[in-house]
Amino acid sequence: MSQSLRRCRNCAKPCSGLLVSYQLSLALSGRPSHMDRSSPDFIKPMLAESGEAFDSDKHLFEIKWDGIRAMAYVEQGVYRLMSRRGVDVTERYPEFEPLRSLPSGCVLDGEIVVLDADGKPSFRSVLSRAQARTKLRFRHLSQATAADFIAFDLLYLDYNELIRKPLRDRRESMLERIAPKLGEHMAVSDGVIGPGRSFFDESLARDLEGIVAKRLNSRYFPGKRSDAWIKVRKSSSALCAILGFVDKGDDFESLIIATEDDGELHCVGRVGTGFDAALREPLNDLLRDGRCDAPLVPCDEKGTWVMPGLYCVVRYLECTRDGIFREPVFEKLITD
Structure with a gap:
């Protein structure tokens, strides 16, 4: 040789x-x-558990960006953007072309966001970007409502796996090797160590979604929900009338709900999470015994309707412009 x-x-x-x-x-x-050597075809993103704000010098506290989760894969001057569910969305965001200049063999975990005039993430705007379907539309929206890619983790670098390394080391590599090479519409998520409660309060004062607490010595767990990451989000609760339910045979799939706004009852969509096993059986009996032919108020949802008299408390992230609760969670049942 x-x-x-x-x-x-x-x-x-x-x-x-x-x-x-x-x-x-x-x-x-x-x-x-x-x-x-080649980058992985797809890595399922790590997920966070929900919790309350706390202080800790063993955690990094970051803004929870209100956007669409995405992974960036860079290899030999070519980049791919993959959604949380493994869909290639590269063509939808031509403004992220500078990603190709990042070190070959790197994989970034991050969030695609669209900022409004006040510099706050607009979920409605980023959703319109995600729903575009033609290359002409992709190009137009990239100029009219440009998106930003916020990187918050580095999983591979120079084709070397960093997943098993602690978050502290992964971030150090990202700040040293990735941050200086990021172009326009790209950034590394910043954060603080220690004062999680005040950081959360500040996020609420700025009308942001919340924060994520990440344990500095934790590895990355692809596709798993772990208490190494804890999301703390603003939320509201509302007393809702149960208009009906979506039936799936011997059980309900979700409740169709309405709440009061300016003295009138309006349908605010469906809630399908937050029910424990002990509640499902008696609630099923109440729903089926109270069936009727029409909803209490006009509703675009399709389902089986129930007579007035069933109420519940629902926690939700926000009410959209269309009057629908976003990310609703059932909290408790109230009956007359």
Whole structure:
């Protein structure tokens, strides 16, 4: 092997034999060649558990960006953007073209957001970007309502896996190797260590969604929900009338609910989470015993309607412009 290397160094023309010999030696030694290395096709993003605000010098507290989760994969000057569910969304965001200049073999976890005139993430705007379907529309929206990619974790660098390393080390690598190379419409998420409660209060004062607390010594858990990450979000609660339910045979799938606004009852959508096993059976009986032909108030939802008299308390993130509760969670049942 060494003789082959010496001959090639002294040769005036490129020697393909050198490349073959080099790759063969790597294969025999068990070391991967650069050409054999590649980024993972897809990594399921790590998920956070819900909790309350707290202080800790063992946690990093970051803003919870109100957008769409995405992973950026960069390899040999080519980049891919993958959604949380593994859908390739690269073409939808041409403004992220500078990602191709990042180090080859890196994988970033982050959030795609669209900022409003006040610099706050607008979920409605980012949703309109995600729902675009044509290349012409992608290009138009990238100029009319440009998105930003906020990176908050680094899972691979130079084709080396960082998933098992602690968050503290992953962030250090991201700040040193990735942050200086990010272009327009891209940034690394900032945060604080220690005062989580005041950081959360400040996020509410700025009308942001909330914060995420991340344990500094924790590894990354692909596709798993872990208490190493805790999301703390603003929320509101409302007393709701149960208009009906979506039936799935011997159980209900969700409740169709309405709440009062300016003295009138309006349908605010459906709630399908927050029910414990002990409640489902008696609630099913109440729903089925109270069935009727029409809802108490006009409603665009499709379902089985019930007579007035059933109420519940629902926690939700916000009420959309269309008057629908976003991310509703059932809290308790109230009956007349």
